[in-house]
Amino acid sequence: MTRKIEAKPQGAVESRSFFQEAWTRFRRHPLARLGGGVLLVLYLGALFADFLAPYPETKSFRDLTFSPPTVIHWRDDNGRLTRPYICAVERKRNLETFKLEFVQDCSQKYVINFFVQGEPYKFLGFIPANLRLMGGDWLQNEQAYLFLWGSDDFGRDLWGRIWYGARVSLTVGIFATALALLIGVFMGSLSGFFAGKPLTLSVGLLNPAYRKFLASSPLPNLLKTLAWLALWGGLAWLIWVTVSGFLATSRGLEAAVFGVVGIGLLIAIGYAILFPVVKIDLDTVIMRATEVLAAIPDLFLLITLSVLIPQGIPPAMRFYLVICILSFVNWGGLARVMRGQILQLREMEYAQAAQAMGASDARVIARHILPGTFTFLIVNVTLAIPGFILAESGLSFIGLGIQDPASSWGLLLNKAQAQGITAFVDRPWMLIPGLFIFAAILCFNFMGDGLRDALDPRAKR
Known part of the structure; x- marks a missing residue:
């Protein structure tokens, strides 16, 4: 029995998915392919740094x-x-x-x-x-x-130190971007989805008897508010005095931070007790927080937060703290862009239909709205990583990031800066880490441009 093969109509075009079309357009971008290849070499070198280096990292x-x-x-x-x-x-x-x-x-x-x-x-x-x-x-x-x-x-062998330092400089960019992406997407989604929809929270700490007492009290509401705020303010002051006195001989900056946080928490608890029903506009709160972060220069904020890192902690712990600092400083911009996209996507028919069918807000955001932002997030990641690499290199260059005996490209470049003009004249090999920073950032930008062109849904097929 022979099988009949149907011939395709003349002029028919094979149907391909969006990501297949994107991959085809990406391969036509020579600089993007070059950037991806160089980055692959750099990451493989960082992965096999112990194999490439003839000496251990700390051998001198x-x-x-x-x-x-x-x-x-x-x-x-x-x-x-x-x-x-x-x-x-x-x-x-x-x-x-x-x-x-x-x-x-x-x-x-x-x-x-x-x-x-x-x-x-x-x-x-x-x-x-x-x-x-x-x-x-x-x-x-x-x-x-x-x-x-x-x-x-x-x-110490600079060849091996550069590959050991690539582990820190390249992975800081990825981990810091991932953490900033997580915070920015979460905050931006909440801000965009609940824009114009204040949340009403009922505090469960107040039992009906206590609410009845507040309602029947002869004191005016203003006096009750002032009395409770004075009570919680006094408790916050006691905590402030205790913590600042305990840490005055070591690090007074931590005492100030703990005191401010303690006062804020106690005032929030006092407000919740005074007002059983609280209305919160998440959009206003989150956007004002991003504006505060945007108003402070990034370098100044990075230096201020880096000073809080205690001296003498293990290099691994300092590495994680640097990641957290970089993510905290840079999530605001992503949250603002995500808010704009969520505002548009929540008005789409499929999102409105899901809400009409009784889907929860979390399900609508996760299953119907966020998938529409994936192409933007992919491009944003490739363009954000070089910024984090440069920020970490800058911190390590001024001595506030990774410390010896660990290694990073910024720290290695700091060794050249410490020698002044001598590094340019007598020791030019000390400037090689700067070339690696330049190459990594340039290649990330090349690849990001290629992905942006390839994943643009308005591009011609």
């Missing part, structure tokens, strides 16, 4: 500070190609210029081997491994070393 050579890049030889004494090797190096001071110089002694040669076993490390933080890209006898010799891009002020 005190006698090899600011060592220039090691010369790798590919030819023997007769000029024939051979396996790559390095020569022994002796550190001497030039008696004419009084500068330290590194003189090669090629009577002692050390071959560079690839894919060898070196010092152990944990891949992904928990998988034991010891395979490294480069190794050889020079690892155990004090007269030979391999610094592909020179060393820093502690004699």
